[in-house]
Amino acid sequence: MSAKLNEAHEHCKAAEKFLKTSLLRWKPDYDSAADEYSQAAQCYRIARDLKSSKDCYIKASEMYKKNHSFFHAGKALENAIIVSKETSTADEIFTLACDSSSLYQQHGSGDSGANVLDKAAKIIEENAPEKAVKLYQQAADVSSTESSQHQGSEYISKSSRILVKLQRYDEAVDSLRREIGFHQEAGNIGAMGRLTVAIVLVQLARGDAVAAEKAYKEWGNNCEAPEMQTIEQLLQAYDEEDRDSAKRALASPFIRSMDVEYARLAASIPLPEGIDPPPKAAVRENAAPSYVSPNTSYMQAKPGDRDMDTYEEKKTDDEDGLC
Secondary structure, X not given: OHHHHHHHHHHHHHHHHHHOOOOOOOOOOHHHHHHHHHHHHHHHHHOOOHHHXXXXXXXXXXXXXXXXXXXXXXXXXXXXXXXXXXXXXXHHHHHHHHHHHHHHHHHOOHHHHHHHHHHHHHHHOOOOHHHHHHHHHHHHHHHHHOOOHHHHHHHHHHHHHHHHHOOOHHHHHHHHHHHHHHHHHHOOHHHHHHHHHHHHHHHHHOOOHHHHHHHHHHHHHHOOHHHHHHHHHHHHHHXXXXXXXXXXXXXXHHHHOOOXXXXXXXXXXXXXXXXXXXXXXXXXXXXXXXXOOOXXXXXXXXXXXXXXXXXXXXXXXXHHHHO
């Protein structure tokens, strides 16, 4: 390891010499200096001095950029990301990836630019998912300019799933719409049908059954029979506020077989409130009949009423009974 460290120091000294001017060298030799820094970075990498390796790759990128060798400059920054993925912060990796992609695009290598953004997003996705979303979205942008709709749809799909996982449903809807657009341009009808189910689930998670129905009307003609059956059952259940039917639809085999983020989303969607039947009157078994006074029927009668005769008869009977 010490031999490699010594070799790295020698390459760094050589690079500094190429940057100095003299009577015989009026301009710095940026290309040669960049090559020396690249070799130094490799030596540091073998010696496991990853910080020094990263710094040398960044210096090499600067030299290549001054010499207008944009592809090599972008590649040097990509190498810096790889060697520092365990030691750099998410912000540092994010910045290096954006700069590397920009240099690749200046050279005309858009695919390489999108690829480095994808690599960086995978590195920081677990610890900084919000920044990973931005990198995936940028990668999709770069791919779309290169007319690579298939690759762009893969990048934006990763963005959509992370947004669903983060419960940022408004942004997830926008991302899914864009993902459908990629597949629409590529003529991938099957993928559009599956994404229609996904966007309906996200709209229901937002609590907007009306928007879910609109999404189905807009793209439902791309769905296959199982997808249409599942969505229609689900939307009908929410329209009728049928909790049991909605629960069965969300637990359908088709939804369970979707990407894990959407399957988990289906399990957490609030069910409709439901319409409870009116409570029945409680009746106590073997209860005694209600008490009715024997005088009630005639004590309320008045002279001149139609039941006056009955009143007099009952009154006389009661008096006789008392005697």
